[in-house]
Amino acid sequence: MFKGMNIIEFGKRFQTNADCLQYLMDIKWGEGFKCSKCGSLKYWKGKQWNNLRCQDCGYEESATAGTLFHKVKFPLLKAFHICYRVCVSKKGMSSCELSRELTLRQKTCWSFKRKIQEAMKSSEKHPLTGSVDVDEIAIGGLDERSQGRSKGNKKLVCLAVEIRKDGQMGRAYGTVINDYSSVELKKIFDTHISKEKAQVRTDEWTGYAPLKSEYAMERIKSDKGKNFPEMHNLIMNLKSWLRGIYHKCSQKHMQAYLNEFFYRFNRRAFGKSSFHKLIVTMVRTKPLFIKTFTT
Ligand SMILES: [Zn+2]
Structure with missing residues (x-):
């Protein structure tokens, strides 16, 4: 579990896309594999190092499939960076700031942040x-x-x-x-x-x-x-x-913005584990596709 509290520690821990993929694999399959097509628990290694293949139905799955990182069209290292900034910075970060820092389009940053906000929704389990x-x-x-x-x-x-x-x-x-x-x-x-x-x-x-x-x-x-x-x-x-x-x-996205604000607010005392917990939730949350949030 990454517990770094600043961007230098983050930079040391995550240097390549592979570092991030490995982190996702450990979260997704660390406690065992379960095929998302047939539910089988048996697997082979996949054709790519970051994939696993079901022994029963042959379906080959990547670490990002079925998660909020599904089909993200820019490097995973940048996606992790956005997660870190949005979660650990006291006030989060605007898509314009992220766009400048990571040389991504502002819209791309906004869309990915919208996915992060999906993971920031309250579980409603702790009234x-x-x-x-x-x-x-x-x-x-x-x-x-x-x-x-x-x-x-x-x-x-x-x-x-x-x-x-x-x-x-x-x-x-x-x-x-x-x-x-x-x-x-x-x-x-x-x-x-x-x-x-x-x-x-x-x-x-x-x-x-x-x-x-x-x-x-x-x-x-x-x-x-x-x-x-x-x-x-x-x-x-x-x-x-x-x-x-x-x-x-806009009215349409206001709830997502509120989710982001209160996610950080309610975790202001959590400190070191907050980034890890966000990534875990992102791995366990179903993909959100771009069509869902075009205005
Ligand atoms: Zn299967």
Whole structure:
């Protein structure tokens, strides 16, 4: 497992495409081979060193097949480099910066980042517990500062954050919503907040009222965010990150951007293992094809 914390250590560990392929092979088949066509556990070496061939059906599979690295059309070393930068840099990296650094087209970097974001999706297995603050915000659009509830061309997002006993923020999530109705607001509750172990605080927006029957919930006056200082901070951080990294955030990709932001946010204490864990998830996530994300 690579545990390097800076780009020099990364450069020493991964010098060639073969180094990266070997790393993927160890993750994919380190604990044994299973044919993705017939499920057989028996294999021969493939015609290429980085392939394995099924003894039963003869299917020859590469280390990248069936993963998010499937058919990446630029050197794997550069792909690893993007993974490292996006995962370990405090704020990630924009596709323009990556494009300059790696001499790849900006679009290529953006597309590959979109794949990384797929691996950054929450597993939804660890809902928030304890004190959880929830708020809804509008992002982008010319009328970002307007206080109205009309959507315009803004992207609406519902956020939930754990407030620990020491007053620090714990984990957090963000979900794109279509409007501020109870049905839409409920999405983040259903996917990210524990029904049994969370005490939720929201502002007095009526949309939250019906959720009281399912969740332990307190609705308090927001006073322009003053009563939710941690949430206010989180919102400022999220908005400034989005402005810096993604100049245009379309509705279509907003959830992917949120996934990236909260992936790093929730792993800010993980440190050394975060790159390895990302690569493992990328190996275990089904390929995402370019057609899926043409705008
Ligand atoms: Zn087979």
